[in-house]
Amino acid sequence: MTATAAASTAGSSTNVPLLQADGVTMRFGGLTAVNNVSMTVNEGEILGLIGPNGAGKTTFFNCLTGLYKPTEGQVRLAGVDLPPKPRAVVRAGMARTFQNIRLFANMTALENVMVGRYCRTSSGALTSILHGPKFRREEKETRTRAQELLDFVGLGDSTEHLARNMPYGNQRRLEIARALATDPKLVLLDEPTAGMNPLETRQASDLIFKIRDTGLAVVVIEHDMRFIFGVCDRVLCLVRGETLVEGTPEEVQSDPRVIEAYIGTATDEDDADKAEAGAGHNSDAGKGSAANDAEDS
Amino acid sequence: MRIPNIPLSFVTRHGSKAWPLGLTGAGMLIIGSLLSWSYDAQVLGNLSISFNPGGLQRLAIALALFAVVFLLASKGPLVRLGQWADTALGLRALATWTLLFMTLVVVAITVEAGGLINVQPGGWVSFLGAMVLFAASRLVMPTETRDLAEAVLPGWVEILVIVVIMAGLLFGAAYALSLDDAWAFVLFLVFVTGMAVAATRAGLLSWLGHVTARHKRVLILASFAVAFTFPLTQGGSDANMSIASQVLVFAAAAMGLNIVVGLAGLLDLGYIAFLGAGAYVGAALSTSGFATIGWKPPFIVVVLVAGCFSATLGLIIGSPTLRVNGDYLAIVTLGFGEIFRLTMFNLDGNNGPDLTHGPNGIPAIPDLSFGSFNFGDTHVLLGIPLARFSNYYFLLLLLMAFIIMVFHRLNTSRIGRGWVAIREDEKAAEAMGVNIFGLKILAFVIGAFLAGMAGAIKAHQDVSVTPDQYIFLESAFLLAAIVLGGMGTIVGVLVGAVILKLLPEKLRFFADYRLLLFGLLLVLMMRFRPEGLVASRRRQLEFHEEDEELAIRAEGDIAEKVQA
CATH class of the missing domain: 3.40.50.300 (P-loop containing nucleotide triphosphate hydrolases)
Incomplete structure (x- = not known):
């Protein structure tokens, strides 16, 4: 922020x-x-x-x-x-990423992003086998675009790394790059x-x-x-x-129902902590009452 | 083959003795090999004449010389080589395999000639030499080596290395095929494996990997040159060419299946049916008197029709089953393979149209002929007669080149990436817009098409087509060749196909135990080298990157600390 x-x-x-x-x-x-x-x-x-x-x-x-x-x-x-x-x-x-990272673990970072280009390219089996002009053009474009996107998310140096071997934060970035590759x-x-x-x-x-x-x-x-x-x-x-x-x-931040939803219904500590962290700037009164409600119920 | 390591303190104390001890061992091995090994001149080729080493004795000398190179590289005139190669590991592997080689020689002479008494002093000297070498190799200190990626020789030297190795392969293959004695063949295999393992351990193979990556064109050209010159080394004999052309049919089918299994990750247990379908089309459209269809198109058309027929079968069997997940596909294809065989068995006129003559099959399929070139005739090239199977060998080699090209180009295309993505994570691939069903069908159909083409040629080469050539066991062997060699690789599958087809031909004495031994082989592979003999690039990256991964993590930690 x-x-x-x-x-x-x-x-x-x-x-x-x-x-x-x-x-x-x-x-x-x-x-x-x-x-x-x-x-x-x-x-x-x-x-x-x-x-x-x-x-x-x-x-x-x-x-x-x-x-x-x-x-x-x-x-x-x-x-x-x-x-x-x-x-x-x-x-x-409309492209997406997943809550549990779902990369193609045994492909390189570049290949992962290139798969994202799949839906924007159309070379079929025949032109791939014959190495037709369309294939060569598309392949070159796909590669350049994938490299651009890796640079964009800050993974320009990890092009040839296998997705599975990348650190967690980079895997998240890679997933975003792959989603962006679908234009x-x-x-x-x-x-x-x-x-x-x-x-x-x-x-x-x-x-x-x-x-x-x-x-x-x-x-x-x-x-x-x-x-x-x-x-x-x-x-x-x-x-x-x-x-x-x-x-x-x-x-949303100041809406008492949101705080209630988090603190009043959350069963595990983690959620409550997160809600508190977010609602930290709120009036103490609202927070107090929500906490009281939770205790009453 | 892992042997418990000697305590480090012992090695540091006696490490200096490794060098003289090793040279002594190698020397004994060479001297012993120059002497007579066996009283009986009939066993294992002739090993009974002193100072005229037979085949196996020459192999022993080669092993000893390789060991000497390692020793001289660890300390001596070749020490510059030692900076790159891991001489300690290489020598250990080499010495272990040499000892195994000599032990087997003694056992072989004992068994073949009837008694240990037949082993001459020369054999014992060599055996002792191998033992001394083995002991010495355990005392060699491991050394630091430099990154082999930096070991760049002048371009022409590297090309020369490739050519020499390819020539070595050619003569090795020709020599192996010329060995009629099963023991001699096994010992040759031990020799080759030992050399290969030692080279791998020392890092020579990974250096070769770098070299071939730099000279890809030379490598491909050299490989095909070797494959094309192979029949010329047979001096007109067609017996080995018959085996070689069968190996090629098997390898072509395995390579087609490799697209389905290795690239798209679809387990197909009835693949042999597509080869069979192609063979039946080839037979039915041939000019055989027993052919069941009146249409006699030229062979090039027959090949295409066979391919298309198999592909159509693939489409029919694939479109309902590829929508469901893996296990179902395996079961359905298994069933399909059996249905195909039984259908061919029953289309004999009693239970339907007479298309295949049932269990009798379609015999007397004539040889192919293109213009005036008849495949049944013997042609003379460079003074060497090339008979029937050599002709088919050349044709199959062309088909093989075509299949490898299709495989490679698909693998490195958008389609190939889609296949790998599906194999890795189907949900994610779908969410990225990959056409899951379409790509699976495509893999299935292309695989079937290639098998159909190979089948049409196989029909002419085999002269007759019968249902019992296309049993489930054949599908299982194709799959085993892929798993053994390395899924999704070209070289690996070729190696796997050659091993699985060549061994039973050469080692007929274990024909009864064939399945048992293959099962054992596969279990051992899965335990010790699950990625196959030749690992794919992905696997290599996986291993190669371990160090890099650590480096990245360390960087991340430092960044965090700085931030805090």
């Missing part, structure tokens, strides 16, 4: 809606994991998605990116309905700073600003409230699969 970061956060997003999710509902048998959630992401905006563990954030991501077929509701990207198929979603311009209009980042130290977390928020500055919209799931409130233009809080609050970081 540097001064420059705060400045660039303010008012750079337009009000042109890019992603519109309307009434997305996901049921697994009798369990409703996501219930009637609507979300709009504007162009060039950074939107934060928060909520206690099990609130349905990742499930909602999976519905958006087509890994799950939502029971109800629809997702539109730039005014076009998205079919619930991962390939179609990526082609339409997205919108990137969904699922807990990009989980398990990172403060230095790495700050580098991650710098990277997110950098991505936004290239004209992309970003949606971030995070538990680190300091990070979320420092980075996002707007924040959406999910609780038990439903939208609790949506608004600017300041509004």
Whole structure:
């Protein structure tokens, strides 16, 4: 949360809606994991998605990116309905990273990013075997673009390293580079700073600003409230699969229901700590009452 | 082969004795090899004449000379070589294998000639020399070596090294095939393995890796030159060429399966059926009197039709099964292989159309002929007659080159990256926009197409096509060749195919125990070298990078501390 970061956060997003999710509902048998959630992401905006563990954030991501077929509701990207198929979603311009890093472990960093270019290239088996002009052109473009993206996320020196051998923070960056390789209009980042130290977390928020500055919209799931409130233009809080609050970081931060949701429902210490860290600037009264509520129940 | 290490204190105390002891051992080995090894002149070639070393004695001398090179590199005139090569490890491996070699020689003479009494003093001197060398090798101190990537010789020297090694391979292969005696063949294998292991341990092989990476074109050219000149070394004999061309068919099929298993990671247990389908198409469209289809197109068309027919089968079997996960595919393909064989067995006119003549198969398939060039005739090249199997060998070599090209180019393309991505993490690949189903089908179809082409040639080479050539065991052997050699590699699969096809031909005495020994071999491989004889580039990177990884971590720690 540097001064420059705060400045660039303010008012750079337009009000042109890019992603519109309307009434997305996901049921697994009798369990409703996501219930009637609507979300709009504007162009060039950074939107934060928060909520206690099990609130349905990742499930909602999976519905958006087509890994799950939502029971109800629809997702539109730039005014076009998205079919619930991962390939179609990526082609339409929405890429994602995973909560548990899912890189291609035995491929090099460069190859990982080159796989990201798959959906934007079209050389078939025949031109690959014949080394046709199209193949050579595309292969060269793919390689250059992948190298550019590695430089962009700060991994320009690790090109030939196997993904599995890279340090944790670099693996997260590599995953972001791979997502960017699909030429997205919108990137969904699922807990990009989980398990990172403060230095790495700050580098991650710098990277997110950098991505936004290239004209992309970003949606971030995070538990680190300091990070979320420092980075996002707007924040959406999910609780038990439903939208609790949506608004600017300041509004969400000061909303007593958010604090209650975290402290009142969280079962493990970790979540409570994180909520506290985020809500640290809040009035002591609100925090106290929430804590009291938790004790009463 | 791991032998417990001698305590370091002992080595430091007696390390200085290693050098004279080693030279003595090598000297004894050479002198012994110049003398007579055996009373009986009939066993293991002729080893009974002093000062006229037979084949095995020459191998022993070669082993001793290699050991001398190592010794001189650790201390002496070749010490500059010692800066690069790990002489201690190399010498240890070499001495171990030399001792094994000499032990087997003594055992072989005893068994073949009937009694230990047949071993002449020369044999004992050599055996003792090997033991002394072994003892000396344990006392050699390991030394620091420099990074082999920096060992760059002038370009022409490196090319010369490649050419010499390739020529060595050629003569080695020709020599191995000329050995009729099973013991002699086994001993030759021990010799080759020992040399290879010693070279690997000393780091020579990884240096060769760097050299060949610098001169890829030379290597490819030299490999094919060697493969093409191989029939010329046989002096008109067609017996070995028959084996060689069978090895090539097997290797071509293994390379096709390598696309499916090694690149796309799909376990196909019925692959031999695609080879069989191609062979049946080749037979049915041939000019044989027993061919069942009236259409007689030129052979080039037959090959393409066979490929397309197999590919169609692949498409039919693949499209419903490739949507589900791995284990199901293995079971379905296993079933498909059996269904294919039984169908061919039953299409005899009683249970359906008479397409295959059932268990009798389609015999009397005539030799191929392109224009005036008939594959059945003997042609003379450079004064050396080349008979029927040599002709097929050349044709199969062309097919092999084509399959290797397809494999390599797909592997290094967008398609290949997609396959590897699917193998690594299907979900993530899908989320990156990779067409999972399409790519799996593609791998299946390409693999089937290549097998179909090989099958059509195999039909003519084998003269007849019967269902019992295409049993499940053959699929299992193809898979074993890939696993043994190294999944997803070209050289590895070639080596694996040669080993699995050549050994049973040469070692007929263990024909009854063939499956048992292969099973044992695979178990040992999985235990000691799971990545196969030749590791793929990914595996190499994996091992190579261990040090780098540590360095990166250390850097990260320092950065953290600075930050704090």
